[in-house]
Structures are given as C-alpha cells and as structure tokens.
Amino acid sequence: MNKILEKLPSFVEKIRTMREIIISNILLIGQIPSPTFNEGPRAQFFLERMRDSQVDECTSDGYGNPIAIIRGTSKTRPPIFVTAHLDTLFDKDIVYNYTVKENTIAGPGLLDNSLGVAVLASLPEIFRILDLKFESDIVMAGLIHMLGKGNLQGIRYLLDTWSTPVRAGVCIEGFKLGRLNYFSDGMRRCEITCNCIPEKGVIPKYRPNAILIINEVINQILQIQLPQHPRSIIAIGQIEGGFEHGTIPYEARLGFEIRSDSPKILKSVYAQVVDIVEGISHENAVSLKLKTISHLSAARLKYNHPLVKNTSAVMKRLNLNPVSDPSESSLSIFIANKIPAVTLGVTYGENRSLENASMQINPMYKGIAQIVGVIMAIDSGVCDEE
Template sequence: MNDYLDELPSFAKAIRRIGEIIITNIVLIGQIPSPTFQEKKRADFLLERMAEFQVDECATDSYGNPVGIIRGTSETKPPIFVVAHLDTFFNKDSDHSFAITENSITGPGILDNSAGVGVLASLPEIFRRLDIRFESDIVLSGVIQSIGKGNLAGIRHLLQTWSGPVRGAVCLESGELGRLNYYSDGMIRCEVECNISRDDGWEHKFKPNAILTLNEVINEILAMRLPQRPRARVIIGKISGGYKHGTIAYDAKLGFEIQSKSDEMVKVIFNEIQDIVNGYSHEYEVELKLRTISNQKAARLAYNHPLVKNAVAVMKKLSLKPVSEPSESELSVFLSRNIPAVTLGITHGDHFHQENATIKIEPMYKGITQVLGVLMAIDRGVCDE
C-alpha cells in the first residue's frame, strides 16, 4: 500500500522540470489584488486557468468559490478535496507587482496565500505531466472569504452545499514547508471599540482617553487566571486609535483572540471579558462595544490517525521534519464535519504578512511532491476507516 512512497523522489525532479508553469501561475494569480470580500477577479482567473488545463468540470458555486473537478476512475469512491484560500491581507491600493529572481519570488500576499493558490491552479497540469490518476474525483477549489472577518465563509458554504460524502482533504498554505496541521483549537476573535463623546463642556480637559480606557481593559484581561488544563490563552494582537499627539484620543480599537482546546473554556473567557468591557463602559461613562469577528470550534485528528501517520511518512521520505501546531485554516471546517484533513505548507519564506514577503523557489518542488504523496495516500484508503 505504501509503494507510492518510492515514487516521490522522482516526482520532485519531474515537477522541477515544469517549474516555469508553476511560477507563472503563482505570479499571475498573486498580482491580482484579492482582499477579503473582493476576490472575484482572482476567482475568475483561477477558473480560467483550470479550464485551460482541461479539468473535466469547472464552475463557480452559488457563493462565488471557483471549483474544478478532475474525474477519477471509480464511480463509487467519494471525492478528495484540495483547497487554498484566495483572499490576502492586502487591499487593492497596494502595489501587487512581483519581483522574480533565480531563487525567489517577492510580493505582497505571496506567503498568504498566493503561492498556495498558484500551486492549486497547477495541479491539473502536474497530474498530467506525471501521469498520475486517482480513483476518487479530485475537487480543486480556491475558497473566498477565509481570513479575518471572512470567518471561513467560503469553505463553510462549499461543504454545506456539497451533496454526498467527502473522502478526505488537503488544505494548501504557501508556508511554511514542514507544517503538518491536523487539529484546530477553539477560537473567538474579537474587537473592542471605544468611542468618547466629542461634545465640549466645562469638564472637557478631564475627558477619558479612549486609548487609556482600552489599556485598562488590557490590564484586566492580563490579570485573568487562565487554566493550564484545558490549555487556554488570550492573545492581544492589535491596538489603534487617536488623531494627533496633543489631542485626547476619542476613538480606539483593540483586537484580540481567545484560544483553547476546549470550546467551553473559550466561551467562559469570552463572557468574563464581556463583563470587563461592560464594567468599564459603566464606570468611565464611555461607549465600549465588544464584537465577535470570527470563531471556530475545536476539532482534531488523533496523531495515530492513518492520514496523519501517512503524511508523516511522506514528509520523512522527502527529508522534511514535520512541525505540528493548531491551525485556523479551512482545516477546522473539514474536521468539524468529520472529514479527515491536513494542512500542508508549500515552501519556505520570509517577511510573512509584509509587502516584501518572499518565497523560495527550490523547496517548493519538494513541497508540491508532499501534496501528491498525501493525495495518493488518501486515494489508497487511509481515510476510509
């Protein structure tokens, strides 16, 4: 059953020979701005590329996710999904020009997740060049509205409306090569917004400061007693506010994330923070609002699940060292629906989430090979128990 492992080194060499096609797809897709909720142009282009590579079926679903299907040899085996999110953190005003050298590609969004989408678009041609056939249908989808306020809406809709079972799934992320995600923590991502009245009265010199008010909220959060079991934490990730140096800040915003292996603990911590926010809103007589931006439920595969074990075997065959940690990607949606899935990184890179983000080209061929190996493992039945 594991005979496919011996084929992997030769796959990496063959993929390198068509590297120009893969790099072209990454660059063409990456240079199309695709902020969350504005992915249509990138989705349309991905659909065009899949049609050019002659997938058996391709269309946009009712939510706007581009989907391509490569028919397998069996009419009874459920399909295998390969997905990559289309949206990036950069708006349309950012310069999306990419710089290509012999060893690297640089540009905004390439590490999250333009390289992953470019590889997704290249898979039909890679399968054809390597003469790889699957028993299952392979469903390729670039899902929209994934990150931030998108709250994984694209993949949620795709799976909710898919008729029939799904055999297994692989989620593609540009980096980091060696990542093997097979579990997701429970999570609530929140914003606290503080707004202070601008009406001037005799007491205007003593108005509360929005930034300092949020600082009090932060101090209260940091003073919370969090359990070691189940593991839980609150990550303070963003704060912004104010207008200029000599003026009291009337508006400020705080972004944070609650994470735990326990969904119940996430809710408990959220409720405690809600009480903190309400208390300071009343005490300081300011407008404080707590909003939920996105959330996910805790879900996981066991380490001894055949999919995880075979993914580890694939990576070790390619001299990759697996690194596992919780993932907030589409993985959580698959796992919450009892669909075995893993998230894999394509290559190494630098300057994550920055405009000068860079991926390395050479490791990418090994990263793509691991994807093929995991797909072959799923097709041979490691998710069928």
C-alpha cells in the first residue's frame, strides 16, 4: 500500500496534463440532456467515448446501462466496478450549455453527475497516461434510471444479473471532494398527492384547499416522535400545487423521505404516515394517495473495513480530510449485495442541484488521483477482507 501512496502526488501532476481531454469530456457529456428515463443519448456517447479509448469490451447490459471493460491480467481475480449515474435532475428542454473560465466550469447537472460520468469516461486514457495495468478486470458502468423515481434500478439490474463475484465497487460523484461514503441509511421515498375535485353530485359545505390539506399532512408528520438513536429523520423535500394567488387549488403534491438506520423504525414511521394520510383523507373527504417511489434497506461497511481504511489512507496522502455521511445511492445496492464499496467525490463546487451549478477545476486532479489510488489499492488486494 505504501508504494501506491507514494505515487499519488505525482499522479496528480500527470493527470493535470490531461486537462483538455477531461474537460472536453465534461462538456461533451454534460451538454447532452439526460433526465431520468431518458439517458439514451448520454449512454450512447459514453459508449462511443469508451470505444474511442479502445477498451477491451464495450457493451450495454439488458437494462441499457452502458458498460466498458478493461481486462485484467489475472483470470481468477473478481472484477472491480467503477460506476457513475448518467441521469441528472433536469429535463431535456433546458439549455445545457456549459461555461468554462480559467478555474471554473458551470452548467446544469454538472456536479450531479455529469462530472462523475466524465471522469469515468476519462479513466481508460488516465490509466494509459499513468501506465497502469490491473490484475482485476475494471468494469466501468454508466448507470441509468437512478435518481428519484428511477429508484436505483440501473445498479440493481447490473448487480442482479452480473454472473461472477465482484471484488469491490467505487461510485463516482462529482460533488464533493473529501466525501468518503461507506454506509447508507434505510430509506423510504414517498409521494403524497391530494386531489380535492368533488365526486359528481356531492356539494361540499366547505371547498377543500389541496395546499392546506397537504399542509395538515406536513403538520401531523412533524409530530411523529423520532429517536435520536437509532438515527432517524423525515426529510420534507418537495411541495407542489396551485395556479394563482386567488384561486383555491384542487391538486397538490408532497415529496418526502423517511431515513433511518433501523429497519424497525423505518417501518413504524411509515405506518404512522399511512395512518395520518388515511385520517386526513377521511375527515376532509378528499383523495389523498400515498405512494412509495423508492425503498432502500440500511447497509454499511464497518469503519475498520480494509476498503474504508485504505481509502482513508489514500485521501489523507493527498491532504484530503475524509468526511463520512450516509449516502443513499449505488453504494447501498453494492453493500446490500455484500460487495464492499465506497462513494468518492471529484471536486469542490457550488449550487450542486441548481441549473447554475459550478465546479472548481484545479482540485479535480486530486479527486481523480484519489479514485485511481483507491482502484489500485483494491486491485493490490489490501482491501480484501480476510
């Protein structure tokens, strides 16, 4: 491991010489609209780029995840997976034109996750410049149908159908350099829709207001008692409804997540939300529908897992201070499939989920060196559990 750590600072400088190729990938990938369920053009470009880089195999799996493989020298070592989700939060009708200045790039979807995809697409060239060969196959997968209603379907399919054991997974996210995710909370992502259009022939005494109904739902959800341990929260994340200032809305929607590292609490809180929804629906004679759009079980590696320890060592060698929060993403699915995995960020930036997201260019080289270092560590065997 020390040999790997020693090389890392020089990697940063060598990767810096690839500035045009990496940024060009960010621009060409980032400027292809890629909303969840419409990632096809971006997946196609990802494959073209991988073919251009002359990887050993290039294909799409049965679900549509584009996959490129660099064959390793060993026939017995399981493959290492490196992934990035291809979808972004924005629909295809906005303008995806990025702006580049001396040390910044800006544009929609950049940090989540066009940058991650671009780094993934640049890896074959980066390995070549660094003159790296691996024992394990390196499987680089762009993942589709991941965000929101996508419900991580891309990674679920990939791992469900992969026929061999997988040595480890590295998930790349554009934001934020310094993150070291190795556990995820259990999560239930739900949507409540309120529809107040009265049935034919029914004349309500008071015309219900969908926004106020949803407001009442929120108030009652906030009264649910949550323990500090096991760590549990309800995140109210989205609200939508209404037409204009003076018109009573008859439709409204609420999006929220229940997160907990205890499956029991997750289940209990969800049951309480069901009761709240049924009660308010009944008392106000409105249609309130609760729908689960994504569901994850809590999963974690231990802090002393060799993958976590060695990833931390790689980051510290690059003067990065690892910050660990739960991450409900591909990571959860890897760990749920008993594959050790970490999520790493590439650079610093601002406005991660907004159209004017921006990233710093200079720290990116360190972020990429860190990813390469972790892949090398996994390949060397130091991250394998005994």
